[in-house]
Amino acid sequence: MKSSTFDPRSKLIAALVGTLFLVMFNHWVPLAAFLGALAVMVLLLHLSRSWIHFLKNLGFAVFAFFTIVSLASDLLTGIVAGLRLLAIGTVFFLFFRTTPPERLSNALLKTGLPYPFTFVLSTSMQFVPVLIRRARNIRDAQRARGIPMEGGPRTLLHLPALVGPLLIQAFTFADELAEAMEARGFGIPGRRFRFEPRFRWVDWTVVGISLAVLTAGLAIKFFLP
Amino acid sequence: MILHFEEVSYSYPGSAARALDGLNLTVDPGESVLVAGSSGSGKSTFCRASIGLVPHFHHGKFTGRVLVAGCDTRRHPVHELFRHAGLVFQNPDAQLFNQTVEAELTYGLESLGMRPSEIESRMAWASGLTKLDSLMDRPPQTLSGGEKQRLALASILTLRPRLLLLDEPFTHLDPEGTEELRRILRTMKSEGITLVLVEHRLHEVIQDADRLIVFHAGKAVAEGPPRQVLSGDISTYGLNLPSLIRLFRTFGLDETPFNADEAIEALKTRNLLEPFSSRLSREIPKLSGAPGEAASPIVEGENIWFNYEGRNVLRGVHLKLQKGECIALLGRNGAGKTTLIKHLNGLLKPQRGFLTVLGLDTRRNPVSKISRHVGLVWQNPNDQLFRPTVREEVLTAPKAFRSYDPAWCNQLFERFGLSSLLDRSPFSLSEGQKKRVSFAAALAVKPGLIVLDEPTAGQDESFRRELTGFITRLREEGCAIVLATHDLEFAAEHATRWLVLSDGQIVADGPPEEVMADAAVMTKAGLRPTQRFQLIQFIKQPGKDTP
Numbered sequence: 150m151k152s153s154t155f156d157p158r159s160k161l162i163a164a165l166v167g168t169l170f171l172v173m174f175n176h177w178v179p180l181a182a183f184l185g186a187l188a189v190m191v192l193l194l195h196l197s198r199s200w201i202h203f204l205k206n207l208g209f210a211v212f213a214f215f216t217i218v219s220l221a222s223d224l225l226t227g228i229v230a231g232l233r234l235l236a237i238g239t240v241f242f243l244f245f246r247t248t249p250p251e252r253l254s255n256a257l258l259k260t261g262l263p264y265p266f267t268f269v270l271s272t273s274m275q276f277v278p279v280l281i282r283r284a285r286n287i288r289d290a291q292r293a294r295g296i297p298m299e300g301g302p303r304t305l306l307h308l309p310a311l312v313g314p315l316l317i318q319a320f321t322f323a324d325e326l327a328e329a330m331e332a333r334g335f336g337i338p339g340r341r342f343r344f345e346p347r348f349r350w351v352d353w354t355v356v357g358i359s360l361a362v363l364t365a366g367l368a369i370k371f372f373l374p
Numbered sequence: 375m376i377l378h379f380e381e382v383s384y385s386y387p388g389s390a391a392r393a394l395d396g397l398n399l400t401v402d403p404g405e406s407v408l409v410a411g412s413s414g415s416g417k418s419t420f421c422r423a424s425i426g427l428v429p430h431f432h433h434g435k436f437t438g439r440v441l442v443a444g445c446d447t448r449r450h451p452v453h454e455l456f457r458h459a460g461l462v463f464q465n466p467d468a469q470l471f472n473q474t475v476e477a478e479l480t481y482g483l484e485s486l487g488m489r490p491s492e493i494e495s496r497m498a499w500a501s502g503l504t505k506l507d508s509l510m511d512r513p514p515q516t517l518s519g520g521e522k523q524r525l526a527l528a529s530i531l532t533l534r535p536r537l538l539l540l541d542e543p544f545t546h547l548d549p550e551g552t553e554e555l556r557r558i559l560r561t562m563k564s565e566g567i568t569l570v571l572v573e574h575r576l577h578e579v580i581q582d583a584d585r586l587i588v589f590h591a592g593k594a595v596a597e598g599p600p601r602q603v604l605s606g607d608i609s610t611y612g613l614n615l616p617s618l619i620r621l622f623r624t625f626g627l628d629e630t631p632f633n634a635d636e637a638i639e640a641l642k643t644r645n646l647l648e649p650f651s652s653r654l655s656r657e658i659p660k661l662s663g664a665p666g667e668a669a670s671p672i673v674e675g676e677n678i679w680f681n682y683e684g685r686n687v688l689r690g691v692h693l694k695l696q697k698g699e700c701i702a703l704l705g706r707n708g709a710g711k712t713t714l715i716k717h718l719n720g721l722l723k724p725q726r727g728f729l730t731v732l733g734l735d736t737r738r739n740p741v742s743k744i745s746r747h748v749g750l751v752w753q754n755p756n757d758q759l760f761r762p763t764v765r766e767e768v769l770t771a772p773k774a775f776r777s778y779d780p781a782w783c784n785q786l787f788e789r790f791g792l793s794s795l796l797d798r799s800p801f802s803l804s805e806g807q808k809k810r811v812s813f814a815a816a817l818a819v820k821p822g823l824i825v826l827d828e829p830t831a832g833q834d835e836s837f838r839r840e841l842t843g844f845i846t847r848l849r850e851e852g853c854a855i856v857l858a859t860h861d862l863e864f865a866a867e868h869a870t871r872w873l874v875l876s877d878g879q880i881v882a883d884g885p886p887e888e889v890m891a892d893a894a895v896m897t898k899a900g901l902r903p904t905q906r907f908q909l910i911q912f913i914k915q916p917g918k919d920t921p
Contacts, residue, residue, distance in 0.1 A: 249473060249474070249477075250473045251472065251473055251474075251477050271473070272471055272472070272473070275471070275472075275473060275513070275515065278515060279467065279515055283757075286752070286754070286757050287757045287758070289716065289721050289757075290750075290752050290757040290758040291758060291760075292721060292741045292742075292745070293719050293721060293741070293745050293748070293750040293752075294745065294758065294770055294771040294774065294815065294816075295742050295745050295746065295770075295771050295774035295775045295819075296770070296774055297742060299740075299741075309760055310760050313759075313760035314756060314757055314758065314759060314760050317756065317759075317801060318756055318757075321756075322467075322468055325463065325465055325468035325469070326468050326469070326471055327431075328422075328427055328431055328463070329463055329468060329469035329471065330471060331427065331431050331452050331453075332425055332427060332452060332456055332460070332461055332463075333456065333481055333482040333485060333529065333530075333533075334453045334456055334481075334482055334485025334486060335485070336453075337453040337485045337486075339487040340484055340485055340487060341484060341487040341488065341489075342484055343480050343483075343484060343490050343493050343494075
């Protein structure tokens, strides 16, 4: 995780403005230019390897989106749709790669959101791999008893053999987790963070630049011929 | 006193049974207390009640009084009690909920609203003690079992509780992890922290405990210095006695040796070394009886290689297993044991080399075909339960393989004590009963090979005894057995052959005594000879003057 010097809130504002900018334009040139600028940031932050890995995962969605829109509309609209998805994906890739989840939740807490909400937001993604690992174990256990789960349509018939144990385990896991959190003071009033987020002049600068970009974009979109 | 239970009774919501039934107990500051008892005796509930989770989190019906550092748990919420008493839960995975090791360590301190400088200093202390310094940026879910357990402990230690409770902390640890945890606990004790350990594996910790409390049906039925308690009549409480004590009981001796040195001393004092030695030598062949040379091979594997995520998990493994043989797969966590057992029914295929099971090449046959001959009992029975009744659960595989034999299945229901449970939902059973269902389900297709993954982890003595019976009977019926385990005492008592894995390679393959005698191999694989073996070694050596 590359931890940046900016407050997560200023980065979140920049990411949201970037997304609005990408949604506003329906021409491939500004989208490609924006994507190029994002790619430069990726290179400067030495994140190219993990970006390529991320693109491998996003690639199928981009291709599917491009194909559907191209067939439904035309090739150019398909390219715009694909570029937009790629660029928005990269915006949030950069945001999450440079923002440790705890700092994000601490920062959101400062904005007045309740602690249980920000905590769940920052931790929920962490347990996705845990549940995937458990699903694999369950699949192996069922295959070992002759239940076909190798994929394909027959697997659907035997879905309860996977989903049943997984749901039971997920509920049990959630109970155990809640108990452990309670035992370490979850939700106690007066929580104080080791890294208290502070909005400094660099953050105001980021917000200022973001708003300027948004204003320029709106001006180009609505007032230029 | 730091902890005091006064006539405490408790039932979980929706249950009429009392998990605690008039429990009276006191723990003094600085004491190291070991709590033992069979599954369902109330040990975990006792831990929860000690930090206020019972009744505040679990609700239910609570009577009596629990005082933690003078605070009545009925009047103080958990977030006030956790400053005084910390609990390390059974399952390390379910208590690590932060993104990094560092965040995990600071979570409780942030809850207490501590200053950042104090947080830094406590974090440095706890991470140094538990040797987590080099892992601070790692996500907890990527750590090994031993590292996770140390992190779970460290996350509580940062709170500097005066009372530390640990619920079966050794269950998922390999021998090295166990030794490391014992070292940390000794340091805790020397720093004046009161320790309460709940553990089935008494031999791991009995030497470090000041007091042993035995639980049975929600009550403390025996307590006192460990030797005194173990000398008494505790046979009905399902305790997993240390192996040397069990050995002494078998020979009609009432001493309570905790290690080989003490056993030798006791035998010398009573002038019993010679008779014990000759009787023990008559017993040894029984413990390590091997199948005849003419037995037919069930599994044959040559030069098996398997790579996962860029790491060679198996590197040129050779494996042969004969009918009626029981082998133990041993080694550290991550040595390749689980990967190898998944090869035995084709869940994983060798990327180089080959493996045949009853003549079927696992590379060329689907799992569904090989599984017909291989019963796999997983460590967690919850991975497989999904049918509405126990009967349907056990009959799933025979029906899938079209090999349903009613007479055999009825015999299994009897043998595993499931006859009265057949119409019950498997989810409503205790963990021990679920384990028996998974055994019956694996055996229902009459497999030629049965693979048991950590069969004794978290199980009490009565289950171990049942398991001993199952294994003996299965071997008599010609079934080959593979035990993947960290429980060397159990492996030494039941396996005819030990296969020791280290970094994906088999570094030893032979009878337990032979493997344990090879100090270099044992060190390489992170294993320790059993206490029983140490005693036998001493008795065998000429002179017998020093242990």
